[in-house]
Amino acid sequence: MLKSTRMKLNYRIVIFALAIVFGIFFSAPSLFQLKDGKKVTLGLDLQGGLHMLLGVKTEEATKSRIKSIAASVKNFSNRNDILVDSLKFDATTTSFTLLDVDDIESMNDFLKGLKGLNVSLVGETYSLSLTPEEIIRTEEQAVDQAIETIRNRLDQFGLAEPIVARQGDEKILVELAGIKSQEEEQRARELISRAAKLELMAVDEERNARVYKMSASDAAAYGDVILEDVKNPAIKYLVREIPILDGNMLTDASMGFDQNNRPLINFKLNAEGAEIFGDFTGKSVGKRLAVVLDGQVYSAPNINERIGGGSGQISGNYTVMEAKDLSIALRSGALLAPIYLMEKRSVGPSLGADSIKASMVALIGGFILVIAFMLIYYRAAGVIANIALIANLFIILAVMSLFGATLTLPGMAGIVLTVGMAVDANVIISERIRELIYEGKSMHKAIEEGYSNAMRAILDANITTLIAAVVLYAYGTGAIKGFAITISIGILASMLTAILGTHGIYQMLESRIQKSHNNRFWFGIKG
């Protein structure tokens, strides 16, 4: 009882105690893996996962824009009985010639409705290309649409919290945690990158018999393309280059089963698509319709009658998993432009677990070493410094949990390093106090002046380290950012624990230290 009355409460110790409570409270969910409360997120390098930077081939988006313009010109002229000759397109332009000069007016009206076009008319020959602004807009849209599409697809893939974000002008960052195997990872990548471009195309029945003797350029001369069968690439089809309709008009796709219980995909078209589809099938009874997905023919059934209602099926040789992924891809829409891999970092879950184990061993080992060292060298002052060090670890973890920061392997290294650096402040302070005791100052003076003398150096030293950490954060990528974060939080927390906290403890114990006259016990020095 007597002893405790000698201990004075002061504002520093109160703040320190609050900080410790804060640290323990908010780090508990992460430490003990509680169900409730915010937890530290483990980086992909620790829990395993896939990180990718994807590029978008935006020039392909403009190409397909041109192609779809050709398709709409064709649809328009078919519907209005306008006779159009040599409708062609290449990478930048669609061109065609009107057979009847009287149709120029209605064609012009129609083209005016299409935005962003450069239309030039020489005689009866039109050539259509995109305006420069439209090209930029199309490319921009291709990236936006790719992000949106990939996000939609991944949301349905079944992994928790996929990250899909734009990085820079045209890069897409994809991060997937919790992937269990290389096979699953590849499945995810396949889903992401699949163009999922559905086209319904007319088989050119007049020339299809000769398809095996034709080259691609022969086919192009007739406005056709040669496509392979998905199951057997040896089977080839000659189809009209401009599709009857494409996946834009798709409203839904889902997996189903045929009468033999094999998986297939059912799709539905919107009203416009249904009308075009109905018109086409009505006109083409007895011919074949090719169901083309990403440039491969999945089936080419005979058209027996006009098909209204706008729904259809894609049968193929898929497993249930493939059919499911494919219907996800179709549902979330086609990629306007293909994507390609710029950077990939993939860590298997077992490696992540190994990394956690190894860095925990290093953390605990280093921690014990430092604590023992401080104890031997400084005695009671060492105990005080160690209390601050332990509090520091809790606070780092608490702050990271609270802000949902990501703990990476370099971040773990940062914490280990912080253990070494955080005691530095206490070393500086303790050395100053020792000096002042040697100079014969009173305990009160030694402590107060010790702190104020040490303060300037500690501040300057910490601020310069912070400068390096901030630069590292600004220029670092991925896991390295995690290092900058833990170092920064560690430094800031050490100001609270190693400086303010220990000062509070000394002030509280001051009269006791004074009365004991045992500098060996308190500061590990003689006298």
Place this chain on the structure above:
Amino acid sequence: MEFFKYTRTFNFMGKSKKALVLSVLLVLASYALLVTKGLNYGVDFAGGTIVQVKYDKTAPIDEMREKLKSNILFDGATITEFGAPDEVVIRMKSTTGNVTVDVGDVTREALTGTGNYTIRRVDIVGPKVGSELKEKGIMSLVFAILGILVYVAFRFEWRFAVASIVALVHDISIALGAITLVGLDVNLDVLAALLTILGYSLNDTIIVFDRIREGITDSRNVALSDTINESITRTLARTTLTSLTTFFVVFTLFMFGGEIIHAFSFTLLVGIVVGTYSSVFVASPILLWFGFDVKNYHNKLAEKAKREAEKQRMRDQYESGVM
């Protein structure tokens, strides 16, 4: 426990010539290594692919090499043990842009028949990303040094700032030399370690400088070398202690942190040793050689104090006048 008694002042500046020779030799040797052998850029900066494979027994490296010959994608690929005999990394220059089937998948297929293995890590860095990371890396070093230069110049004096930067360049050079000597892959983690060395070495230097500043301001002695010797001696216990504790933890990281963090902890280990040395034997003597004039500094301080006093007097007068 005490490492050093404060009763005796060590004559560090007396040894500064010898230290200079040592430093110059080390830095020159580092540059010679950098020029002749060159830094070994890893995939992060050079672009390329790393595939880490773990077997359930000792990895059949020869057999793997034979298998990888089948595909030109693996031209010039190297296979090295990674931490344990059952684990290897395959490094290659080639990268692939295909998202669905990448060079990691091709490797997995190619190794079929070499035993039971799992692919634990695949890093693919395309050439564009690699050069971007390199550019960013250099920028980060430059900006960190600039930021520190400005801060120290602001807090101390320009000569202190230049001296600390010289010490930093000294440390980074020797660390790079050591990395080259050992032939470590320079990746993002090594860059992070270099930036940490910047911060760490500067910490040490600033603690000493702070003492020197204090010594200059407080004492009447105008011989800078005496003040420096005394300041270094007084901070020696702290320098040794902090370096030791930091060294301990980084050493445990180096020993037990796993192969993947090896390059990082090695760079830090070198940096801690060199950084501690440079704060005593590089940064402080430079102050001396730059002709930091204590008398001049005293005069400046006195003048500043006088100006402050004058201002205060004026303010007092003004206030009393208004009253």
